[in-house]
Amino acid sequence: MSVIAQNLVWGVKRRTIVSDVSLSVAKGETLGLIGPNGSGKSSLLRLLAGLKRPLGGQVLIHDQDIAHVSRRNLSRQIAFVQQSAATDTNVTVQDVVRLGRTPHRSALSGWSADDETAVATALDRVDMTAHKAQAWQTLSGGERQRVHIARALAQMPQVMYLDEPTNHLDIHHQIEILRLVRDLDLTSIVALHDLNLAAMFCDKIVVLHQGRVHAFGTPDAVLTQDLLREVFRVEAGVSTSPYHNRPHIHFLAS
Amino acid sequence: MISGLKDRGALGLVVLLALAGVVLILAVAMATAIGDYSISLKTVFLAVTNGLGLSHADVSRIEQSVVWDLRLSRALVAALAGAGLALCGAILQALLRNALAEPFVLGVSAGASTGAVCVIVLGIGAGGLSLSLGAFAGAFAAFGLVAALSNGATSGPNHTILAGVAASQLFNALTSYIVTTSGNAQQARDVMFWLLGSFGGVRWPDFYLLFVVVIISLAICLWMARALDAFTFGDEDAAALGVPVGRIRLILFAITAVLTATIVSMVGAIGFVGLVVPHAARYVVGPLHLRLLPACAMVGAVFMVFADIVSRMIVSQQTVPIGVVTALVGVPFFAIILYRARPQS
Numbered sequence: 001m002s003v004i005a006q007n008l009v010w011g012v013k014r015r016t017i018v019s020d021v022s023l024s025v026a027k028g029e030t031l032g033l034i035g036p037n038g039s040g041k042s043s044l045l046r047l048l049a050g051l052k053r054p055l056g057g058q059v060l061i062h063d064q065d066i067a068h069v070s071r072r073n074l075s076r077q078i079a080f081v082q083q084s085a086a087t088d089t090n091v092t093v094q095d096v097v098r099l100g101r102t103p104h105r106s107a108l109s110g111w112s113a114d115d116e117t118a119v120a121t122a123l124d125r126v127d128m129t130a131h132k133a134q135a136w137q138t139l140s141g142g143e144r145q146r147v148h149i150a151r152a153l154a155q156m157p158q159v160m161y162l163d164e165p166t167n168h169l170d171i172h173h174q175i176e177i178l179r180l181v182r183d184l185d186l187t188s189i190v191a192l193h194d195l196n197l198a199a200m201f202c203d204k205i206v207v208l209h210q211g212r213v214h215a216f217g218t219p220d221a222v223l224t225q226d227l228l229r230e231v232f233r234v235e236a237g238v239s240t241s242p243y244h245n246r247p248h249i250h251f252l253a254s
Numbered sequence: 255m256i257s258g259l260k261d262r263g264a265l266g267l268v269v270l271l272a273l274a275g276v277v278l279i280l281a282v283a284m285a286t287a288i289g290d291y292s293i294s295l296k297t298v299f300l301a302v303t304n305g306l307g308l309s310h311a312d313v314s315r316i317e318q319s320v321v322w323d324l325r326l327s328r329a330l331v332a333a334l335a336g337a338g339l340a341l342c343g344a345i346l347q348a349l350l351r352n353a354l355a356e357p358f359v360l361g362v363s364a365g366a367s368t369g370a371v372c373v374i375v376l377g378i379g380a381g382g383l384s385l386s387l388g389a390f391a392g393a394f395a396a397f398g399l400v401a402a403l404s405n406g407a408t409s410g411p412n413h414t415i416l417a418g419v420a421a422s423q424l425f426n427a428l429t430s431y432i433v434t435t436s437g438n439a440q441q442a443r444d445v446m447f448w449l450l451g452s453f454g455g456v457r458w459p460d461f462y463l464l465f466v467v468v469i470i471s472l473a474i475c476l477w478m479a480r481a482l483d484a485f486t487f488g489d490e491d492a493a494a495l496g497v498p499v500g501r502i503r504l505i506l507f508a509i510t511a512v513l514t515a516t517i518v519s520m521v522g523a524i525g526f527v528g529l530v531v532p533h534a535a536r537y538v539v540g541p542l543h544l545r546l547l548p549a550c551a552m553v554g555a556v557f558m559v560f561a562d563i564v565s566r567m568i569v570s571q572q573t574v575p576i577g578v579v580t581a582l583v584g585v586p587f588f589a590i591i592l593y594r595a596r597p598q599s
């Protein structure tokens with residue numbers, strides 16, 4: 001299922017945060033969303049997920065304007081993984097993943113076989129089945145992020161958005177999460193800070209700068225020396241990695 | 255659901271509800287039998303069946319009247335008030351994502367006390383009904399202020415709690431101002447007694463009203479129980495799970511306001527039940543609201559009926575305000591929550 005954004009505009013009071021953003025992701029693709037702090041990545045993801053209402057423009061998912069889809073129906077198609085969402089409630093891993101079935105259940109309906117299958121499959125996909133009875137509070141950061149992804153998968157969405165899912169994780173877990181997301185049979189958009197990881201795992205990259213799309217294309221085309229200087233204000237050399245044939249950025253100390 | 259029964263807490267819920275049901279009936283019977291004028295359980299039973307029109311047993315008129323007209327309605331109102339306050343506490347703890355939220359966190363009790371003081375001290379209106387009406391109006395004035403200060407509670411849990419604190423401070427100050435400038439010693443004592451809560455004046459009409467309010471509230475809350483679960487990771491996360499967050503939050507806040515205002519205007523601001531019971535129930539049935547809410551209602555009801563019994567027994571010939579009893583039990587529990595919730599370092 002493809003995602004298309006057309007001329008999205010959003011802001012608070014007089015400050016425009018997302019300005020005339022258009023992009024498209026084909027079915028099954030992983031799109032990386034990069035940009036400096038405050039460039040509007042999180043806001044754009046929320047607009048795409050229908051969690052914020054744009055001041056202008058529209059988001060089409062499978063040629064359907066999401067402004068005309070109910071919150072509940074939207075949640076059956078789109079899953080949104082927040083940046084390190086936390087809770088004080090004493091829930092288990094299984095409780096959390098079961099929340100993903102919320103959009104598929106009516107107020108008093110029982111727990112169906114479909115629900116059970118979806119939860120079991122999701123837990124299995126992120127390799128957390130063995131931990132399903134464990135308390136959420138006792139999980140490590142990487143495990144929590146995997147459980148959040150499992151919960152999103154239990155929604156059985158066609159599209160998944162992830163807002164900096166690798167934040168606060170060590171490099172092993174960062175790569176693990178991104179490999180998981182890349183290999184999912186879903187259209188996904190991932191906001192990322194690590195440019196080399198974005199280059200490695202994303203089919204295409206959108207560079208946001210001051211709320212606008214500065215560049216959009218394959219990692220090869222987008223990640224250039226000039227762009228890094230202009231948008232991220234760093235001096236760097238870019239080469240093609242002999243290991244994975246993707247661009248690799250060498251930041252220069254002086 | 256068979257698979258549902260295997261779940262953590264499901265069996266706990268069934269056992270707890272059955273147990274609480276039995277204990278509640280026993281507690282109500284005890285509350286009806288115990289008092290300055292002690293009545294045997296057998297007489298209580300006969301008087302109750304008489305009252306229901308199921309029997310015409312030979313019970314003295316005074317015993318019949320004490321059981322049916324005074325003590326039974328009082329015990330049942332206590333049960334409903336406990337159930338209602340515990341329910342409100344559980345809902346607010348979920349919506350505000352705060353373990354220390356309770357029914358009065360949104361300033362409802364402070365507003366009610368101001369309304370009651372206006373009636374008791376300033377003599378606006380007259381008679382018992384207008385005291386309740388005054389309290390109800392005050393409670394809603396406070397809730398309205400909180401809703402306005404927090405943009406209809408859309409500005410996040412902490413903002414809403416701060417708005418509640420501000421409203422509580424304002425209305426408590428108004429209450430103190432009115433009492434100190436206009437009240438005499440007797441009125442001040444009346445106000446204080448009312449604020450601490452009492453089941454002394456309740457009769458059957460109070461029961462009917464509260465019964466309807468509690469049952470409707472419980473039904474609506476159960477209907478939204480699953481949506482409440484979705485608030486575990488916050489408002490935005492609930493929205494991402496397909497929950498119409500604004501609508502649910504508004505309805506649930508309104509229900510807690512109506513329920514709390516009704517209870518406060520009837521029996522005063524009885525503290526700590528709404529804070530303590532949800533935590534206790536969560537230990538037994540887990541955090542999912544489809545189980546937690548009925549468990550809270552039952553445990554709250556039992557707790558309050560026993561608290562009422564204790565309040566009448568501690569000092570002979572005198573009733574200790576119910577709020578004193580619930581707080582004497584509630585404060586140590588509160589201390590345990592604080593101790594357990596301390597940051598691990």
